[in-house]
Amino acid sequence: MGLRSTRGPLLLAMMVTTGLVAIDSTILATAVPTIVADLGGFASFPWLFSIYLLTQAVSVPIYSKLADTVGRKPIILLGIGLFLLGSVLCGFAWSMPALIAFRAVQGLGAGAVQPMAITIVGDIYTLAERARAQGYIASVWAISSVVGPTLGGVFSTYLDWSWIFFVNVPLGALAAWLVVRHHHESVERRPHRIDWAGGALLTLATTLLVVALLEGGHAWAWVSMPSIGALALGTAAAVAFVAVERRATEPVLPLRLLTRRLLATTALISVGVGVMLMGVTTYVPTFLEALLGVSPLVSGLALAALTLGWPLSASQSGKVYLRIGFRRTVLIGATLTVIAACALALTSRSPSVVAVAATCFVMGMGLGFVAAPSLIAAQSSVGWGERGVVTGANMFARSMGSAVGVAALGALVTGFMGETDAASAPALFNDAATAVFAAIAGVAALTLLVGFAMPRTTATTDD
Known part of the structure; x- marks a missing residue:
């Protein structure tokens, strides 16, 4: 594989583990119209993504902190177990509320799986090697970009949508076996104080804010007691979380890290990546199926262009940032996302x-040049003892961008559609989709501006 042979099997283990989240991120979107037709609840379908992203987001900092104290291996195995449990439950879901609840369990698993895989790669490879290792990890997303939408389309069209969840079981079992067999670590054991108060406040704040965004204008009016109450309590919980973290002995999300310019800007960039990725992934399939009448398989393949472009650029980004630095690489990618998002809005x-496939491919190319270099820049600025929590903070920012982004875009669509579904009012949904794509273009432009604020760091030394 071009890497040290003793680490090759562990890299394979991380690739298979990453495959769990990668396939899940592409397989569900194509089946949404079929699931809605079977279970109902078109207005609630954004929750399928938001609840997953929410539980993933709030659990990432907790898992990441624990990984820096008890080790990466037990955390990633816990994540795989929860992800498989959630997948099986989703496959047997009998209603939209049940499916949404079981997606929350999946999200709790994903909160450990994805950041731990990235952290382990950061542990075992030097900076120069990490650029090459990222290419192998990125290849998983490339394969998933084709396999996921294809399986989602095939299962929802010819078999049953429940199989999009059951397919995770053999893949997860293989991932767990590879981790147990090939990942060996030595962790210094010492007493730790778990920041339960911080974790609880973080969960409460993010949950209330996402609920307010998703249900405002749908379950209740925007100017109403439930809406105002959820926003007010969510904001208060966020303020309390900041206060608790400043005093905590071992904070679940060390805010001092965000005082560093590099870590603060890369976290903000991750928020933008999360919004753009999930915004396009959530609405492009429904957009094509409702307005053109294409099958889930065709819409899935069009969306696959995004998750194909991403790993292609991510695999090459190492060569680029080793030559011109992290900041310039991120700026190239952010520029591509602005061009793609504007094109998607203008052609809608x-x-x-x-x-749509062409713009998705360019969007994916841009995101690949943004996401991987910004994350590696953050990882490379700290040692082993902080790498887990820094990776977790970066992934938390992306997950929160995804969760809040999907919620905000869902609220935007609900404002246009109300209780009407896309199939019943395609012209109205066209208006809503155009607004969504325009909002994504705005986020892309803001991400580009944050990229300019990154410090001019170079990738010339090993950490």
Whole structure:
């Protein structure tokens, strides 16, 4: 594989483990119309993504802190177990509320799986090697970009949508076996104080804010006691969380890290990546299926262009940032995302599968040049003892961007559609989709501006 042979099997283990989250991120979107037709609840379908992203987001800092204290191996195995449990429960879901609840369990598993895989790669490879290792990890997303939408389309069209969840079981079992067999670590054992108060306040704040965004204008009016109450309590919990973290002996999300310019800017960039990724992933399939009448398989393949472009650029980004630095690489990627998002919004009035696939591919290329270099820049600025929590903070920022982004975009769509589904009012949904894509373009532009604020760091030394 071009890497040290003793670490090759562990890299394979991380690739398979990453495959769990990668396939899940692409397989569900194509089946949403079929699931809604079976279970109902079109207005609630954004919760399928938001609840997963929410539980993933709030658990990432906790898992990451524990990984820096008890080790990476037990945390990633716990994540795989929870992800498989959630997958099986989702496969047997009998209603939209049940499916949403079981997606929350999946999200708790994903909160450990994805950041731990990235952290372990950061542990075992030097900076120069990490650029090459990222190419192998990125190849998992490339394969998933084709396999996920294809399986989602096949299962929802010819078999049953429940199989999009059951397919995780053999993959997860293989991932767990590889981790147990090939990952060996030595961790210094010492007493630790778990920041339960911080974790609880973080969960409460993010949950209330996402609920307010998703249900405002739908379950209740925006200017109403439930809406105002959820926003007010969520904000108060966020303020209390900041206060608790400043005094905590071992904070679940060390705020001092965000005083460093590099870590603060890369976290903000991750928020933008999360919004753009999930915004496009959530609404492109429904956009094509509702307005052009294409099958889930076709819409899935169009979306696959995004998750194909991402790993292609991510695998090459190592060569780029080793040569011109992290900041310039991120700026190249952010520029591509602005171009792609604007093109998607401008062409939405004349929908075309080819045009959507092309813009998704460019968007993916841009995200690959943004996400991987910004994360590696953050990882490379700290040692082993902080790498887990820094990776977790970065992944938390992306997950929160995804969760809040999907919630905000869902609220935008609900404002246009109300209780009407996309199939019943395609013209109205076209208006809503255009607004969504325009909002994504705005986020892309803001991400580009944050990229300019990154310090001019170079990738010339090993950490």
